[in-house]
Amino acid sequence: MTRKPTNLIYGVDEKPPLATTLLLGLQHIFILSIAFIFPVVIVKEIGASPEDAQNLICMAMLATGFSTALQAFNKGPVGSGYLCPLLNGPAFVPASLLAGKAGGLALIFGMTAIAGVFEALFSQVVSRMRKFFPPEVTGTVVLMVGVEVIPIAVPKFFGVDSIHTSIQALPFFVALITLAVTAGFNVWGKGKMRLYSLLIGMVTGYAVSFATGILTIDQARLIFDSASFQIPEIGKFGMSFSAVMLVPFLVAALSSALKTMGDLTTCQKINNADWKRIEMRSIGRGMLACGAGNIASGLLGALGQSVSSSNIGLSIATGATSRQIGYAAGGILMLLAFFPKLAAIFVIMPTPVMGASLIFTVCFMIMAGIQIIMSRMIDSRKTFVVGLSIIFGLSYDALPGLYAGVDPMLRPMLSSSLAVATICAVLLNVFFRLGISQKMEFEIDPAADTSEKIFQVMEKQGGIWGARRDVIMNCIAAMNELLDAAPFLGLMGKKISMSVQFDEFNLDARAVYEGKPFEIPVAMPRIDFMHDEKASALSLAAFTMSRYVDRMSFSERDGKTELHMHFEH
Amino acid sequence: MSKMEIIHRLIEDIPVIIVSGKIDAVSSKDLGNALAGLIDENKRFLVVDMEKVEYLSSSGLRVLMASLNKLKNMDGDLLLAALQPFVKDVFSLTGANRFFSIYPNHDEAIKNIKK
Numbered sequence: 001m002t003r004k005p006t007n008l009i010y011g012v013d014e015k016p017p018l019a020t021t022l023l024l025g026l027q028h029i030f031i032l033s034i035a036f037i038f039p040v041v042i043v044k045e046i047g048a049s050p051e052d053a054q055n056l057i058c059m060a061m062l063a064t065g066f067s068t069a070l071q072a073f074n075k076g077p078v079g080s081g082y083l084c085p086l087l088n089g090p091a092f093v094p095a096s097l098l099a100g101k102a103g104g105l106a107l108i109f110g111m112t113a114i115a116g117v118f119e120a121l122f123s124q125v126v127s128r129m130r131k132f133f134p135p136e137v138t139g140t141v142v143l144m145v146g147v148e149v150i151p152i153a154v155p156k157f158f159g160v161d162s163i164h165t166s167i168q169a170l171p172f173f174v175a176l177i178t179l180a181v182t183a184g185f186n187v188w189g190k191g192k193m194r195l196y197s198l199l200i201g202m203v204t205g206y207a208v209s210f211a212t213g214i215l216t217i218d219q220a221r222l223i224f225d226s227a228s229f230q231i232p233e234i235g236k237f238g239m240s241f242s243a244v245m246l247v248p249f250l251v252a253a254l255s256s257a258l259k260t261m262g263d264l265t266t267c268q269k270i271n272n273a274d275w276k277r278i279e280m281r282s283i284g285r286g287m288l289a290c291g292a293g294n295i296a297s298g299l300l301g302a303l304g305q306s307v308s309s310s311n312i313g314l315s316i317a318t319g320a321t322s323r324q325i326g327y328a329a330g331g332i333l334m335l336l337a338f339f340p341k342l343a344a345i346f347v348i349m350p351t352p353v354m355g356a357s358l359i360f361t362v363c364f365m366i367m368a369g370i371q372i373i374m375s376r377m378i379d380s381r382k383t384f385v386v387g388l389s390i391i392f393g394l395s396y397d398a399l400p401g402l403y404a405g406v407d408p409m410l411r412p413m414l415s416s417s418l419a420v421a422t423i424c425a426v427l428l429n430v431f432f433r434l435g436i437s438q439k440m441e442f443e444i445d446p447a448a449d450t451s452e453k454i455f456q457v458m459e460k461q462g463g464i465w466g467a468r469r470d471v472i473m474n475c476i477a478a479m480n481e482l483l484d485a486a487p488f489l490g491l492m493g494k495k496i497s498m499s500v501q502f503d504e505f506n507l508d509a510r511a512v513y514e515g516k517p518f519e520i521p522v523a524m525p526r527i528d529f530m531h532d533e534k535a536s537a538l539s540l541a542a543f544t545m546s547r548y549v550d551r552m553s554f555s556e557r558d559g560k561t562e563l564h565m566h567f568e569h
Numbered sequence: 570m571s572k573m574e575i576i577h578r579l580i581e582d583i584p585v586i587i588v589s590g591k592i593d594a595v596s597s598k599d600l601g602n603a604l605a606g607l608i609d610e611n612k613r614f615l616v617v618d619m620e621k622v623e624y625l626s627s628s629g630l631r632v633l634m635a636s637l638n639k640l641k642n643m644d645g646d647l648l649l650a651a652l653q654p655f656v657k658d659v660f661s662l663t664g665a666n667r668f669f670s671i672y673p674n675h676d677e678a679i680k681n682i683k684k
Contacts, residue, residue, distance in 0.1 A: 450593055450594070450595050450596075451591055451593035451594070451595075451624065451626065452591070455591070455624075473655060477624070477626070477659075480593060480594075480624075480626050481626065481627055483593070483594055483626075484593070484594040484626050484627050484628045486594075487594075524663055524664050524665065527634050527637070527638050527668055528638055530631050530634040530635035530638055531635040531638065531639065533631070536631060537627070537628065537631060540627045540630065540631050541626075541627040541628070543627075543663065544626075544627040544630070544659070544662070544663055545627075547662040547663055548662070
């Protein structure tokens with residue numbers, strides 16, 4: 001059973017009232033709808049018709065609605081059980097453009113389904129690959145998931161596009177008001193006001209956009225001109241396949257799978273106050289849900305989908321992570337595909353409102369990534385894993401065209417700042433793990449050494465192992481208690497041999513010394529005995545030591561005692 | 570690496586001992602001597618400011634408890650102030666927190682003595 005963090009209003013297992021659940025689901029759809037721009041971009045690039053774009057958006061609603069609800073399932077083999085909505089994300093855009101230009105929409109959908117099958121297969125082996133994804137790797141991925149949205153969000157926030165290359169006052173004004181209202185309600189709003197902060201900010205943004213003419217009457221008319229009810233044309237374009245397109249789509253699926261891992265890691269962390277490490281079972285089930293979502297996308301006729309980091313940012317911001325909201329968001333999305341009039345409200349979202357909403361959610365993603373990275377002790381190896389990955393990831397956006405000369409087969413692997421950073425982090429982690437011993441030995445001389453030596457040795461080794469700071473600190477404290485007890489065990493002038501062994505789940509320290517085991521008191525020695533050092537020091541040290549360890553035991557051989565201290569990690 | 574340091578201050582006639590660094594088997598002797606010196610001068614109320622204490626071993630804990638016991642026998646008290654998370658954990662893990670009055674800072678501790 002996990003412990004709900006105090007900042008959450010509705011935790012993952014909680015059921016908010018129905019009206020609240022629906023409103024929160026709707027709020028998530030506002031964020032998801034920003035991604036409806038990608039089908040429009042693809043259609044424009046490959047020269048398909050606006051009607052095709054409308055059909056693609058319709059299918060996107062059906063496919064992402066299905067997988068958002070599926071992702072929230074916590075029973076059965078599919079679904080992570082978290083509120084982790086999916087969208088037709090940028091991960092599949094480069095591969096879809098290639099396929100679209102080569103074989104039209106049918107090839108995009110066929111290859112998307114193949115990518116889904118690959119993702120589903122990958123989900124079955126991912127649980128055995130945990131060592132490749134320690135917190136510094138997953139934290140960097142989560143951080144970069146937020147960073148990746150910046151080049152999309154910031155131009156929209158400032159009103160910058162291919163025509164207007166400097167800040168435009170009016171769109172900036174609308175974006176600023178939207179962000180100020182959203183952030184204001186999030187910081188100072190109580191209860192429901194915080195829950196709906198983004199919805200309130202976006203509605204304000206729509207109103208100010210309309211008042212200032214950014215949202216025109218012509219655009220608003222789209223709502224009235226759209227049909228009230230329409231049955232979507234499923235699988236209208238069919239599917240085709242091409243072996244040449246396999247690599248770009250498999251790479252897109254892999255980067256989407258890694259993004260899923262980063263996002264679901266964030267979901268695990270924000271829903272558990274005692275989060276320690278990545279839990280691979282729910283990641284595998286979540287990846288399977290993404291794979292099923294992509295197979296559905298291919299069959300229905302929608303673009304490839306991946307989890308939406310911005311929506312996770314929204315859950316953190318509002319303190320509502322209930323999976324019921326996932327069911328609601330998924331259900332409403334699927335319904336919207338049948339009601340074009342309602343769907344049009346999202347389609348006409350003013351650009352500055354998109355920019356402000358994305359920036360708001362990105363803040364929370366970046367912080368979540370930093371928190372995951374810092375949950376472990378950081379040494380120079382991890383500094384390079386994190387630092388180099390972020391630097392090369394950012395280089396993609398800072399120096400456009402830098403990776404343009406890369407072999408076309410490999411280009412999808414370097415198709416975004418997130419992809420570059422993820423590949424760097426995974427490879428650097430493997431590289432820097434070389435030569436790390438999981439066992440370490442040292443000696444303590446109770447007559448000459450102080451606690452400083454134990455601190456120095458263990459803090460350095462804890463950083464190399466990437467262990468949790470609190471567990472290493474408990475181990476240091478327990479070892480120091482042996483040093484405190486040494487004069488009363490007759491160990492002055494003798495050496496204590498220490499050996500420490502680490503794996504991701506256990507930290508075991510063994511101290512071997514010449515002498516006998518000592519008694520571990522079940523209670524603290526009486527306070528009125530404390531003035532007598534001889535009478536109280538050993539028992540207080542032993543008692544204190546027993547409080548730091550999860551388990552301890554003694555064994556004797558050849559006049560030597562081995563004290564075994566176990567710490568769960 | 571931080572060696573333990575002790576600074577004596579007298580605030581509103583109450584001796585305040587400001588400790589910094591790590592209190593272990595070796596350095597706890599200095600802390601014990603500092604507290605014993607003040608108790609020998611018949612100071613009944615002492616405040617130990619631990620804002621800058623990074624680590625406390627059982628030797629340090631024993632010294633604090635022994636001094637507290639002496640002061641209680643003199644109708645006095647030893648008040649602790651500004652415990653950092655790890656040091657606070659030492660008191661709660663061992664149950665020693667039930668013996669001490671612990672305050673967020675030394676001003677609060679002094680105010681309480683003056684009541």
